[in-house]
Amino acid sequence: DQDHWMDFSNNVLGKSIVAVIYTTYWTSVGALDYVTRVDNFSRTSRLINKWVGAIIMRMVGRSRAKMFDLPPRENLQHQLDEMSKGIDGKFFGGLEPNGADFANYGILRSMQGLNGFDLVERHAVISGWYDQMQQRSGV
Template sequence: MRRVNGLATLHRAISVSGGATATQHRLVQVEMMSTSSTNSPKISDRVAISGPSVARGVAGTMFFSVVAASLSQEVHAKEPLKSVNLAPKEVVLYQYEACPFCNKVKAFLDYNKIPYQVVEVNPISKKEIKWSDYKKVPILTVDGEQMVDSSDIIDKLFNKLHPGNETTDSDEERKWRGWVDNHLVHVLSPNIYRTSAEALESFDYITSHGNFSFTERLVAKYAGAAAMYFVSKKLKKKYNITDERKALYDAAETWVDALNGRQYLGGSKPNLADLAVFGVLRPIRYLKSGRDMVEHTRIGEWYTRMEGAVGESSRIKV
């Protein structure tokens, strides 16, 4: 009954926010967790969810032998950039603050101590990226060169920073990077929008960190939360998720199993798979779903190590 009352409150909020219905078809492009229907990591950065009725207006702005494996992975661990001569001079990230794919890119930039500017994109007007034919985030410009799709961005940046080492990724590393894009991200939205209260908590975070006008913030918080509550139920069905929390806990345990006693999948230092998992989980870490995940699984120690390894943000305040 409390859930029903909560939803009724959300619907009343939509009704009284003048223009909410008209705006709603575009505003929820701020959905925290992108949930592309394709299995291709290159397309999985899409931040739009299509579907009938409300879903059309919703978009996404939501673990081998210890010693042997550690030794074999040591050479593949990605180390912070040592030669400043290889560092790009100007890096600009066009993003939604809560987008998991944008946070993947930021985890790589932060770990490698690459200074970058951030342009927060308004998910309704997208005026900040009108100059680009690519209308999804993240978009990264590196010394004027446009890069798109989080996994491609990271590959290209790594190759720029480590010329001649393009083939050092191990099969294990590639496997788990793909797992992040094709599985892990898909269990996030059903969790952060699991209940009306969690949906409101999520959109409070989104609107507090996003690029919204005052009116857009109000509409996005209540209309978006209500819409995504219902869309999350469709996502459960689409990805064959019966129990949202169990799916999240299973994913966290699967990742810890893949570590197999190592500090990181990369051995003594994080590799690109470590950074990918850390990046997409970072936006939810202190939401209820993230707190529950750390409390009920073994992922907390690894996550804390990653926080230390990635360190402070390299974002340039402008």
């Protein structure tokens, strides 16, 4: 079961969040603005990475969205619902987190503060699981 949910994190959840984060050119700019502020880029590199990168990432987001039948936000909601079915007690690992917990948490953590994270924060099961994983991981 752990292997299934680890594969889910990589093959489904990771692709689903990319489609949501980079839904439009402006959400792409916002995501890349955040990234270029976190890393130590020169002003010129920041501008190029942000504006040109947004075009590229919008195309990537569009290609990821085509992998699923639902629109990006609906798909992510559906995937969070699916993910919640695998949580056995507090975690995928039961009372203690296992590799599946850390794999899925890492994927969702990467979108914190970006477009679509509100779906995680509002999800009846995943929001509580996410908070517990954040406390456990310290990240």
